[in-house]
Each structure stands twice: as structure tokens, then as C-alpha cells.
Amino acid sequence: MSTAIILLGHGSRREEANLGLLQVARKVSAMLGRDVTPAFMGHAEPSLTTAILEKIREGVRTVIIMPLFLFRGIHVSIDIHEEIKGIRAEHPEVEIIFTSELGADDMIAQLASSRIKEAIGG
Numbered sequence: 001m002s003t004a005i006i007l008l009g010h011g012s013r014r015e016e017a018n019l020g021l022l023q024v025a026r027k028v029s030a031m032l033g034r035d036v037t038p039a040f041m042g043h044a045e046p047s048l049t050t051a052i053l054e055k056i057r058e059g060v061r062t063v064i065i066m067p068l069f070l071f072r073g074i075h076v077s078i079d080i081h082e083e084i085k086g087i088r089a090e091h092p093e094v095e096i097i098f099t100s101e102l103g104a105d106d107m108i109a110q111l112a113s114s115r116i117k118e119a120i121g122g
Helices: 015-032 048-057 074-090 106-120
Strands: 003-009 036-040 062-067 095-098
Touching: 003 015, 003 048, 015 036, 036 048, 048 062, 048 074, 062 074, 074 095
Parallel strands: 003 036, 003 062, 062 095
Antiparallel strands: none
16 A cells, blocks of 8 residues: 545544544445544544554555635644645655645535535425
8 A cells, every 4th residue: 555545623621523534434445445544633542643553554655634624724724734834855766745635626516505405394
């Protein structure tokens, strides 16, 4: 295995809140037909650092990180990059690629519209 995919969520002190990321990771894994590893910025395990280092120990040479965040806030812009700065320095042979966050995508707007329609009964 030369490429790993990590789906990164915020993390919560509420365990049931963290289950959502695990469910999404399983669904994305099924859609892609390949393993997707969930990881958290805080309050839950595995952390992003732990997940990346585990994949490196498994022999991965490319890590794709998909931040499951709605918009480009401080975590996406700064915190994630700061967290892995040391990993990049210690493992220059490993390429770490970031996808875009979810963003103001039409599919997000469609999902929001669907939830609103459910609430108003239409």
C-alpha cells in the first residue's frame, strides 16, 4: 500500500458526536473501494499525528488528508499544517496531500435544503 486516505474531523468530548465521523469514513471507504482512516483534531483518537505515523509505519509513501470541515477556518488554514510540520521534517520521503474542505458546494446547499424541507414537512 503506497497511498493512505485520512478523513479528518474536529472531534468532540461527546463520544456519540465522534461516531458520525466513523460512519462517514465507512461510507466513503465503500464508495471509493479502499480503506479510509478516520482521525480527529482533538478530544478523540486517533489524532491526526497518530494516524499519519501509523500509516508511515505500514509503509505508506503518500497520505491524502480530507478535512471534513465545512469552511476554511483556522483548523484548515493553520492548525492542521502546524500539527504535521514535525512529521514532514522527520519523513521527507512521505508526500502529504490535502484536499479542499467541503466548502460552499452545491451538494452542501442541496443537503441543507433537504433538511429544511424535512423540518417544514415538504
